[in-house]
Amino acid sequence: MRYNGHMDTRAILEELKALYPDAKPALKFKSPYELLVAVILSAQCTDERVNKVTEKLFAKYNTPEAMIALSQEELEGYIYSCGFYRSKAAHILSCSRDIVEKFGVQVPSSLDELQTLAGVGRKTANVVYSVAFGGDAIAVDTHVFRVANRLGLADGNTPAKVEQDLMRVIPKEEWSRAHHLLIYHGRRVCHSQKPACDRCTLANLCKYRREHIDG
Numbered sequence: 278m279r280y281n282g283h284m285d286t287r288a289i290l291e292e293l294k295a296l297y298p299d300a301k302p303a304l305k306f307k308s309p310y311e312l313l314v315a316v317i318l319s320a321q322c323t324d325e326r327v328n329k330v331t332e333k334l335f336a337k338y339n340t341p342e343a344m345i346a347l348s349q350e351e352l353e354g355y356i357y358s359c360g361f362y363r364s365k366a367a368h369i370l371s372c373s374r375d376i377v378e379k380f381g382v383q384v385p386s387s388l389d390e391l392q393t394l395a396g397v398g399r400k401t402a403n404v405v406y407s408v409a410f411g412g413d414a415i416a417v418d419t420h421v422f423r424v425a426n427r428l429g430l431a432d433g434n435t436p437a438k439v440e441q442d443l444m445r446v447i448p449k450e451e452w453s454r455a456h457h458l459l460i461y462h463g464r465r466v467c468h469s470q471k472p473a474c475d476r477c478t479l480a481n482l483c484k485y486r487r488e489h490i491d492g
Contacts, residue, residue: 284463285482286446289428292479293458297465300457302408304328309384309409310376312337315393316401317368322359341373341382368396386410400436407453415443415452420463427467429484 303324391402403416417436470489
């Protein structure tokens with residue numbers, strides 16, 4: 278296994294693995310389609326809230342054919358509590374139609390094809406590609422963006438730049454797992470407003486700690 282570009286990358290990842298040996302997706306799903314819908318709903322919303330919403334939604338509408346039988350207004354009623362419900366409903370219905378009409382009712386399994394679906398951006402495509410289909414990808418959400426920059430694994434001001442930075446310093450076979458490890462650390466220790474640096478076992482490897490606390 279080869280680590281490039283950052284002297285502390287291997288030590289950081291090994292510590293994260295030790296801290297979170299069971300790191301895995303928090304969204305509940307039973308098919309690539311359910312995961313796709315759940316990821317769209319998760320934007321600016323907690324996974325816990327999404328899981329409550331999809332439990333009821335997927336009981337009746339867990340395929341693209343079933344979903345597009347709903348009107349926009351009907352779908353909004355199911356997903357209202359996830360926030361941004363109008364745009365999310367529009368995206369879910371649009372991508373569901375694409376799956377039915379362009380991909381024979383099957384969620385495409387390649388990263389490029391996933392990104393052709395209406396309403397599906399790179400982050401969503403990366404999650405579905407890596408989690409549902411076992412592909413090598415790093416999805417940069419707010420946690421990954423924050424933690425990667427603070428630790429010094431990345432130095433980017435956009436998710437795309439952070440993704441490229443992480444792909445350079447982390448071995449390809451570790452990309453998907455690294456995504457979940459960084460999310461766990463962001464949720465449990467490296468919080469947005471008040472990172473718990475005093476109890477972080479990565480403090481001696483952390484760029485943020487060196488520059489903002491120790492420095």
